[in-house]
Amino acid sequence: EAAGPDGGTPLLAALRASLSGEALLDEVVMFLLAGSEGAAITLTWTAMLAALHPATADRMADELPAAPPAYADLPGFAFTRAVIQESMRLYPPVAVFARQALKPDRIRRWDVREGDIVLAVPWLLHRHEQLWEAPHAFRPERFLGDAPRSRPRFAYLPFGIGPRICAGAAFGMAEVSVFAAILFRRFRFALAPGFTPRPNCRLALRPKGGMRLLITPR
Secondary structure (H helix, E strand, O other), rough: OOOOOOOOHHHHHHHHHHHHHHHHHHHHHHHHHHHHHHHHHHHHHHHHHHHHHOHHHHHHHHHHHOOOOOOOHHHHHHHHHHHHHHHHHHHOOOOEEEEEEOOOOOOOOEEEOOOOEEEEEEHHHHHOOOOOOOOOOOOHHHHHOOOHHHOOOOOOOOOOOOHHHHHHOHHHHHHHHHHHHHHHHHHHEEEEOOOOOOOEEOOOOOOOOOOOOOOOOO
């Protein structure tokens, strides 16, 4: 957006008018997380998986065009999209969602009191042996064709679910797909010698100490 006389944007001006202090800071942090960090983290883990599975990376490269894709091209990249979705299954950018109970409830044998914090943990759901075959294996085919229809509705939650689902889910997938189409068509990835990736979950699921990759042109 164009900057106003005070250096701000219409969006920031609207936020300042309706929010202040800690609430405004929370919204800015969320914009940064959802608008850039989530996509960057997804691409980082996807690049790691491409490094560990070169045949998968080659299949993606064969599917992708030499020129940067347009938004209208994205539906044609079914395998690349499946790789990204499988990456988010194994390494969900937000591995834990917290919700506060508005009123008393009961979840199976547990009583939930008003104000209690309830956690939904995609990291566990996405690797649950009763929901996924070989849950720790990297298999993009889980997201091809009719395979997703056979899964329980709540087995895969990279963007959350329900009224609080990420409003930018479709945009985020498009953003990551465009970057993936450029990166994996042009470059090969390999883990740096002696480096072992280790997930580190704080607000987001980042690789501890960064992701050390060797990148070479195709």
